[in-house]
Amino acid sequence: MSGVDLTTAVGALELSNPVLAASGTFGYGLDLVDLCPPESLGGVVTKGLSPRPRAGAPMPRIAETASGMLNAIGLENIGVEAFCREKLPELRARGAVVIVNVFGESPGDYLRVIERCEAEEGIHGYELNVSCPNVSSGGMEFGHDPILLQALTRSCREATARPLWVKLSPNAPDLAGTARAAVDGGADALALINTIRGMAIDPWARRPMLARTFGGLSGPAILPVALRMVFEVHRALPEVPLVGLGGIETGLDVVRFLLAGASAVQVGTATFRRPRAMLEILGELDDYCDRTGTERVRDLVGALEV
């Protein structure tokens, strides 16, 4: 590594570098410790946690696409209690920055996860996954309705003083409106984007490839959409820290997200193909900065010339 300063900050949260593992693609941060130690990353966003363990969706749950993948995992997870007892101690001992991704079918579910985590040291913030159906409100996703989203964010805000991120759905009809609602509810930062709704069909079987028919598209196919959304939200809300993700494969992709306005990024699908992808990406980012005379990575944030 050169002498480039890779540190960045998402609001008040200082990070040693801007590359975090995206939720659902790095387990609980400990599956790849020999290939990609969690403490070498800017941070680890956990698999989405619910108050109780969940079994998830029937198989098949993933399908490969031309430039990415579709998943319908159904939010399988070990539950917040098992996470705190079985995973968190090692993450803490390693000195990893841990962001707990939270989801639920009601505001009460989100609160139960946060309240359990508040009893623990070594959790650096929360990321609300609002791309799940709010069953008590008739199935609409929290992230699609600014009023629901603001209320959900506010009740989580009241439950913690730790950094609170809201992860926006790219499927929402009004991106800027939902972004504003999350900030008005007290979010410290916005993460975007989650997967884009799609489907795949097996022409021989004449059936959907996923048992749940629809899934979330991730990987390089969604990068231009993610970049556009980060740029738009940054332009609409320039003071709000953003965490960009969607299809990042290289250090230059990270630079693209930083220029568009993100203070940090997350890498998801790339890790499935290359378990050391995030470390390689960090090396490439360092190299880019070195070659362009960029002394501090944070000088790239929002520096796009338009």
Ligand SMILES: Cc1cc2nc3c(=O)[nH]c(=O)nc-3n(C[C@H](O)[C@H](O)[C@H](O)COP(=O)(O)O)c2cc1C
């Ligand atoms: C298998 C899989 C599971 C995921 N699980 C979650 C999850 O539990 N919570 C969440 O907020 N996002 C989840 N995501 C979305 C990713 O965190 C990320 O937003 C998306 O994949 C786009 O980034 P990428 O193109 O780098 O993968 C999941 C994605 C994949 C592929």
